[in-house]
Amino acid sequence: MNRQTLTRIVLFAALVVAIGSAYLYRDQLNVAALESWVKDAGALGPLLYIALYASATVLFLPGSLLTLAGGALFGPVWGTLYSLTGATLGATLAFLVARYLAREWVRQRTGGILKKLLDGVDAEGWKFVAFVRLVPLFPFNLLNYALGLTRIGLMAYIAASFVFMFPGALAYTYLGYAGREAVAGGEGLIQKGLLALALLALVAFLPRLIKRLRGAPTTGEGKLSSADLKARLERRDDITVLDVRPAKDYIGELGHIPGSINIPIDELPNRLPELESLHDRPLAVICRTNKMSGKAVRMLRETGLFKQALLVNDGMVGWCQAQGQAVPAASGNECSAMPVPGGVSAGTGKTVTIVIQNAPYKGDNKAWHALRFAGAALTEDMKVRVHLLDDGVQLARRDQTVPKGATDLGQLLAELMECGLEVRACGMSLDGCRLDEKDLMPGIQQGSMKALAGWAQESDIMLTF
Structure with missing residues (x-):
């Protein structure tokens, strides 16, 4: 066993012990204790708060409590800044720990779907970080370590984390501030309470908004006409055709494109492994018109593997017309x-x-x-x-x-x-x-x-x- 491997084992063991200890004593981390520690620190109170927040992030302690406490202790402006700084610092430390301890080990032992998922995250880079910060699909603390296993650049990770965690940090900090004001009997409680609720509603709506934007119809950049597809096939470009119609339609009156792959759209989620080898090449998706193929394109892109999925926007009806074939009655849209x-x-x-x-x-x-x-x-x-x-x-x-x-x-x-x-x-x-x-x-x-x-x-x- 070489020195570097031994060092990593020791660090990993120390991290496990620290996380276990933090879990055992988690009840001692509360707003009253935080307020006492910050006041005792005097002018260094904000730095102590940031350090505690960063440590809690690394040790899997809940950050929402700290963010609420930041609003109560420092107000909505400075509380947001300190909370965001502590969260970003902690996320960066967890990212670096995972990258140093395990990234190469994980990379050497992954293949198939998992490898392509990691490659897909690598390809999106900061955009993926921005998405998961706005839409909390995974626990925040665990996600920081998971992202360290990718090849996302450190500076891109830090910048995207800081910017796109801001909405959540602001909402929860202001909620903590409004709660403190309510207890103290400050002025304008109704307005502050309504603003806090509005910010929380905005944060709660963000996942739905982002999901809708990601699931929106394919843009013109991801489309091609059947005439364009015909020209690319004639040039023998590196492109594969995926026909998502039912099998009976694939061999029906409209026929199909020679060499195309037929996977009905309702079978597509379970048959994605059949397309793994095509993840890095253009994939033209076609059906009778463009409704189901549009859904198939979105489904493929959301896996993170098929970035070059293209919608044939006039479908097999357009293909038949481009070939000069008569389109059977009732075959249009x-x-x-x-x-x-x-x-x-x-x-x-x-x-x-x-x-x-x-x-x-x-x-x-x-x-x-x-x-x-x-x-x-x-x-x-x-x-x-x-x-x-x-x-x-x-x-x-x-x-x-x-x-x-x-x-x-x-x-x-x-x-x-x-x-x-x-x-x-x-x-x-x-x-x-x-x-x-x-x-x-x-x-x-x-x-x-x-x-x-x-x-x-x-x-x-x-x-x-």
Whole structure:
């Protein structure tokens, strides 16, 4: 055993003992004790507070208590600065400890998915640090050590941590300050309390905002047309085509691109290991149009492995047209082809629930009209849900028999689900029609009247056909 290895073992043992001791005596760390220590330190009180905060971060003690105490002891401005400084210093120390003790050891023993995840974090660098500081996906203290195992630069790590921990530090520091003022009976308690709540609400909303931004539709930088894809394939560029349509559509009337990989979107999360070898090359994702493939692109990018996932924005319909092939009837984007019903304004973003009770292909064509309305609503940026009830559950049956001259409602329903339509079939009605889940089209879930009631409460528009 060489000297460097021995040193690392000794340091690791000392760290474990220190963390264990801190855990055993954690009850002695409270606001009253902190206030006493800071006052006894006099002018050095802020430095003592920063040092305590940094030590607590390294030793896995809760930082929220210290941040609240900082607001109570130093006020909202200096308390935020001292808390943020202590948190950043502690995070940096933990980062350096992990980097010195274990990074190379971990790197030498990781492979497969874990190695690619680490590589993905390395590639994002400070952006990844910014994201996890704003959105606390993992415990703060543990995350500091975990980031030390990556190749993220030290200065980028420090800067991103300091800047993007600021919103949380400000909110909790101000909350501690407002609490101290309330106990002391200071002036303007209502305003200070409301401001503290507003800051906490902002911090609580940040994860949802960041998630929405990360899950937003793919930008133009991540798109290419079928004509562009055709040109790249003809040049034999290093690009792979991933077709996320169901297997029956992959070999159906629109056909598929020679050499493409077919993984239906509902199977994609479980079959990602099949694509591991393609993580560092462009991956063109295609479906019939672009709705499901857009979701697949976001899914691939969120893994951190497939940074070059590209959306083929006009899908197989555009591919057929680019090849000069005739597009079969009803193969276009049914969502955009339907007229907007009167009385529904464009771009409302409302939620619509449609209940279909009538069996398909009846003389009144209610099921057909319901699906046409669903398609029109989808084009108007609405969230659309369909609940199949009574005889309407027959619409969910796979491999339906289509009467001569009638529109294939099963195919239309499948295309609308590609456009984002959510469909459930009532369990009691399925029993009445002697159907079970294995008889349903892919993507349709079994529902209940309780679930329908929940949908109704959330909906702006409720229709029954």
